[in-house]
Each structure stands twice: as structure tokens, then as C-alpha cells.
Amino acid sequence: MNQSFDFEVLNSKVVPMGKCNVFEGSWIHDDSYPLYDASQCPFAERGFNCIANGRRDRGYTKWRWKPKNCDVPRFDARRILEQLRGKRVVFVGDSLSRTQWESLICLLMTGVEDKKSVYEIKGNRITKQIRFLGVRFSTFDLRIDFYRSVFLVKPGPAPKHSPQRIKTTLRLDKIDDISHEWIDSDVLIFNSGHWWTRTKLFDMGWYFQVGSSVKLGMTINSAYNTALHTWASWVENSVNTNRTRVFFRTFESSHWSGKNHNACKVTRNPWKRSNGKERSHISDMINRVVRNMSVPVRVLHVTPMSSYRSDGHVGTWSDNPSVPDCSHWCLPGVPDMWNEILFSYLLPKLM
Template structure:
């Protein structure tokens, strides 16, 4: 249909000519479409694959950003719920960076380590009732311009932090501010993105609060956890952090000896020490409360994001089996029941987020969000390094005992979706 023209007062039929133009507008439009079609045909037939991928990835990104909307997480009052959905086939969706170039932990660099199947990179998360745009580095840095973003927690927090660093550094220049001097440790690092004056940090703090013993020295058998004190390093920097992402759970399930001040108040999974058993749920609630209280102090506006539990996918009774996690596709809806303990840990995070929101008030300086990744992570048994946590694991044949990583995700991989959702949370209006 042509453009609307108001009725001519003279009663004459509106003119279809365009004085001043050599060709009419409809003809120009058809010619433009023809040239565009020829250009696309030439691109598809005659251009290198790398050129095609670059052009079409930018085109798809533009379409995603133009025709999608920012919706809220559960309890936000809108229809979008990123925690529920399904994985849909999307060839190339997760192929956004080279993990070797962005210095990820070597055991997560699955392609470098020789993993032959890359189908785990061809899926995207489709939430119920809304689109989830592909990660946009410019949009993320714009959303946190001038701010210090810190991910704090266990090795899954590190997995997500390295994913975020790779997604951003693939698109924008960065400067390494600090990294642990010990190779392969990756317990603390900080990057600066000067184009947007953004600082990105990771703090290893598997209990969120101060912990000694095994978290510091792996040869020590027990974890000694001080529930009333935030982690030393991040606690000292907390007043400089504007966006805080907290993730814990796995270490609390494993157990520890828990302290309040200098007094032992109980333990979990340490029966030989003869301490009162306190389970894992109460300590998990407590460490989140201690951490949120520390980052909520003062009048500085902050965003605090609590990440839910990301389950492991070990199959069988041995973590050193070469077949501990070999599935090559995501689970379909209803294919695999999630263990009740993972549901409980997920619920605890939501409970603590609600309590923190109530304590800080809707109009307070601290904004509390939940990044609920439990279901989408639980459905991705195919995304782990498995035996490809080591380089060329089958170079000497199949061994009876081969360590597998069925907890963390390959980079790039499903964990990039955590940061796609994080971006939407940060862009959401309060």
C-alpha cells in the first residue's frame, strides 16, 4: 500500500507522478531491492565463509536488538520468565569468541583440548513468552558505564566471569589490571574496559564468607567457615563495587565446620569431628545474608544479583570414568527429573532474595535481582568438558580411569547464556 495522501480539495484524483525525480519512488524501491538481492546472492555464492559469518552475525544481532524487548525476571510483574523455557536448535549461536585468545582456564577450553563434537555450540535458550537476544557487548558496557562489576563465589562463578570477560573482550579493547601470579589458579583477576570506563573483577570465595582450610590449601581436608564475616578480599573492596553477582552452593553441599566469631556452632559432612550437625540449608541462607548485608551497607546505589544453583551431570558412580558425561544434546522437557536437593538450593536463593528486597525496600539504594539458571543449566549435560578438561585425552587410547569435568561448562558454551540474561536484568528499569 502506498503512502497516505490527504484528499484533494479540488476533487481530482491524487497525482502518481513525482515532479523533480528522474524515476518514481516505487521504481526506486524496486531497483534498491534488486541491488540488495544481487549483493546477498554474491555474498552467499562468492564470498569466503568467514566473511559470510561476520556479515550475517551482525545482521542477526541487529534484528535481535531491534525486534526484541527487555522483560523482567519472575516476580517482576511482566510476562517474561527467563528461568523457564527450552533449548532450541540455532546453528552457530554460541560461537562468539576464541577461548584460547581470552585466556580462559585451560580445562574449560574444550576446542583447544581437542573435543571433536561442537554441536553444543548450536543451541540457544528460548524463554517462555519472550525472546532472549544474543549477548551484545556494547549494550552490556553501556548498561554498566563507569561502574565496577564483580562476580564473587565458587568455580561456577568463575566459569561465568570468564565467559563475560571473553564476550566483552572479543568486541572491545581491554587492559589487564591484575591477575594471580600463580599460573592456572585464576582465583582473582581484574580487567578494565577503557571505552566505557568499566572494571570487571572476579573474586574466588566459594562460601562467599571468610573460609580457611581447603579453600586456601587443597591438601587440607576440611573447610573452616566463618558465617559472620564476608570474604577477606572482596569484603575489603566491597565499597568500590557497583554491580555484585553472587554465586555459591556446591561447597556448602560438600560440608564444612562453621563458626560464629571464634565459636564452633556446628558442622556438615564431618561426623568424625563430633560437632553438632547443622546441614547445608541454614549455612547457605546465612552466607547469602552476610554477603548481601556487606554489599548493601552505605547509601551507594548498587545492583546485587543472586545466581541460583547450576547442577552437575555426572553419570554412574565414578567421576574418573571416561563415560561420566558423554551426552551430546540437551535434555528435552520432562526427559530428566531434577533432584530435589537442587530444587531446594534454588528455592533458598529465591527466599534470600525476597528477604533482601524486603529489608532494602523498593525505593532503596540497593536493587536485588535473581539470575535463575538452574533449569537451563540442568538441561545441558552436553556442554561440559568431560574428559576434554585435559588436552588430547585419548592420545594414548582409552584408559580405565580418566578424570571428567561434568560440572563446569566449556567456553564458549551454555554458560554464556547466564550473561545474556544478566544483561537483560541490568537493562531492566527498576
């Protein structure tokens, strides 16, 4: 898999499809959606298959994103599989990245005649904690991989003589140890953001470290910005961007509500207004860091489009209905559109 990928050469600014910004638009009802049946896709994990978990309304599967001044090409699985022949696509990030990975596999499987020719490389059952998942489309010599790296930078033990409350540190100046496995890819899609919260860091005894110094007073925003610069430096120095097309997907809007943002109300239809969720400080930092990189990286700025989709979340239709979920997305659903947009960049000849 050492041939070059004949894709469009991209710059690092968010100016998709010529003069059209594909991320400015609205959701329109389209009865031709969804593009696949999750019950026919063994790689859609049960926790995201809302219909299998009892959701009766299927309206959330019938929405298509329509940019103001152009159209996103409809996903043509067979033609895309042919274009991806002999390639390796890698997703890196948290569970939202895993959802997009599953979505892409399910979309591509609609173009495969022999479903048994698509299989999990290591025979692993898809779980929330596993560090690597890979699916091979053997007829096309194609791999679609997922690496779980929720922070992108390296977790490590607390230095000796650290305060007792420090259980683990995030080495903000070091990329994750598994990063060497990402390099040999033709398409590389990152995301990180949902784990950068007090409850998942400080409350669990995770603090930040740069060099040998633990930064007890460092804010989460500052730490995230530092980690992004470490990631950017790694891409600039380690990834051959003449071969590998690099993307970073921005923060996907959650729709928690209530005073403590612990209530989860999944609506039947998308919101008509974004209600302030079209902006995210995490997404702003991603855009700013990528804009200043010296190599071509494309931002998939999905924050605004995701902000309307209060209807697309898992809610109580998961494999654990006692814990409502207004962060993750049902499959089929919103992540399918991220992949349609992704391939509108990768395969301009299909437009």
C-alpha cells in the same frame, strides 16, 4: 567511577521482563551461535576451552535459551560496552563464577576493535586458586573483576583446644575479609554452592563456627542457610543498592551419574527432560533468603535451564583429561546465556 548507573529499579522477586519468567522455557538450536571464538579470547582459560582440548562435536555451542513467553535480547557487545563505560562489574564466588566472568569478557571483546586495549590488570595468569582477577577495557574505562570466595563467609583457624579433626572453621556469622573490595562496584554478581559438600568440608577438616562456638553437629544445609543470612545482612548494611545492582545466581546443575555420582557422561545433545535436576535445595534457600531481603536483589535462577545441558560440560576435554568433569562448562557455551540474561535485566533499553 562514582556516577549512578541508570538501570531499571528491580525488586527481589524472580519476575523478570514484566510478566514473562525468562527462566521457564527450552533450548532451541540456533546456527548463529556461538557468539565468539574462544581461540580469539585470551581470557578463556584452557581448562574450559573444550574445542582446543580436542572436542570434535560443536553442536553444544549451537543452543539458545528461549523463554516461553518472550525472547532474551541478543547480546550486542558494542552497545553494552557503551552502556558500561566508566563502570565496574564484579563477580564473586567459586570457579563457576570465574567461568561466567571469562564468558562476559569474551562476549564483550567481540565489540572491541583494538584487542590490545583489553588487558589483565595485574598481569596474572588465570589460575584456579588466585583470589583476584581483573580485566580492564581501557577504551571504555571499564573493569570486569572476579574475586574467589567459594563460601562467601570468612574461613579462619580452628579455636584453641578444638578436637583434632578440626583443621579450619567457616565463620558463618562473618562475611569474607575481602568483601570490602566488592563494594565499589556498579554490578555485583554472586554465586556459592558447589563447595558446600561433605567432601570439600568435613572430609577436609572444615567445620562451622558461630561466634566463639564450633558447631560440630550443624548440617551443611543449615550452615549454608546461616551463611546466606550473613551475606544478606552484609548487602543490606554495606552496599549502596541505589548505585550497585546486586544479583545472586542459583546452583548450576551438574550431571554426574552412577551410584556414587562419580561417573561423567557428556551427551551430544541436551537432555529432553530435566530428570529431576530442575530443583536444588541450595537454589531454594537462595530464593527464600533473597525474597525476604529489605533491598533490591535479583536472583538469576539458572538451575532449571542448566538442568537440560548434559552436553555442555567439560567432560574429558579439559587441561587434565584424566579427571572427567561434569560440573564445569565449556566455553563458549551455557555461561554465555547467563550473561545474555543478566544484561536483559541491566539494559532494558536494548530490548
